[in-house]
Amino acid sequence: MGGDECPKEQWKGDPRTQELIAERGLADENALQSWFITRIAARVAERGRRVLDWDEILEGEFPPGVAVASWRGMTGAVTAARRGFDVVSCPDDQVYLDYRQSERPDEPISVSVPVTPADAYAYAFDPVPDGLSDEQAARVLGGQASLWSEHMDTPRMVDYYAFPRLCAVAEALWCGPGRREFDEFSTRLYDAHLPRLDAIGVEYRPRTGPLPWQTRPGIVGAPATKADREAHMKRRVAAIRS
Known part of the structure; x- marks a missing residue:
């Protein structure tokens, strides 16, 4: 809400x-x-x-039965589960699909830190954070990828941002925790699944980078440096814990 x-x-x-x-x-x-x-x-x-609300609600008191969407990293997921609330994990640095897809200067309207298929799949994204008891871990309902479209002026650009990263998120959630082989997944993704997306007209981001009509020359985004990102995350964690 x-x-x-x-x-x-x-x-x-x-x-x-x-x-x-x-x-x-x-x-x-x-x-x-x-x-x-x-x-x-x-x-x-x-x-x-019942209400599903972003993890800012952890900064105050709220009634039983509310579920928490943990987007500011995984700290909110840990805090909510330990307080006895259900959680949907959607950390922005792993599964926000409006974030840029590489460090390349021709990424269209670069936003924040890069989120790649490997970030979303390999070992980065597990909706159940470490440090929870079995009872607390059961509070995690699952994961969610988020895509905010204010920088996307056409359905074609939504395709570009969503795919193939959404495939990686789906694979991670279906596989669950445990050993994952990104090389094996990427072979299936790039050799077998992308032709399916081609067949139905999905204009995903190519592995080699954006095509000329997928760039946005002259439009500056808001990329974040590593130092900016770390400082931002520290402020988020402090707000949740306080």
Whole structure:
């Protein structure tokens, strides 16, 4: 239902919001967001459904039955499972398919860190994080790949970003944990499966890089350096743990 990346600066400067915080006896703006989500979750539960929300909800209190989508790495998955909540793992640095696919300068509208088929499949993506008991691990419902299309102006470009990485995510989730051979998978992917995608008109990213009409010359994206990425992840983990 959303609630991710919700800035609080406007709330801090808005008299009516501050009045509401005081009226409800809430500690701060994070508590206000939790209060709002709790009200929505209760209405959803009354109608026989439940809320799935991003891991920002771990920064406050929320009602039983809510499931957590852990997107800021896997820290949210660990925290939620240990607190007794169901989890869908969707860490952005492994399964966000709008992120760039290589370090090449001709990747269209580069965003954040590269996510390759090997990242999504080889040994990187397991929806069940380490450090959980069997009971806690059972709280992990599965994994999810996410693709945000604000930089994709046509269905052809959605194809480019989604495939073949989505095939790797599917393979990882179907195989489950344990030994994986990326070379064996890549042989099946590139030799056997990509011809199937060709046959149905999927315009995936070629292994050799983007084709000329898949590039976006002159349009600058937002690539992240390794140092930027590490600093960003530290801030995320600190927010969840606090």
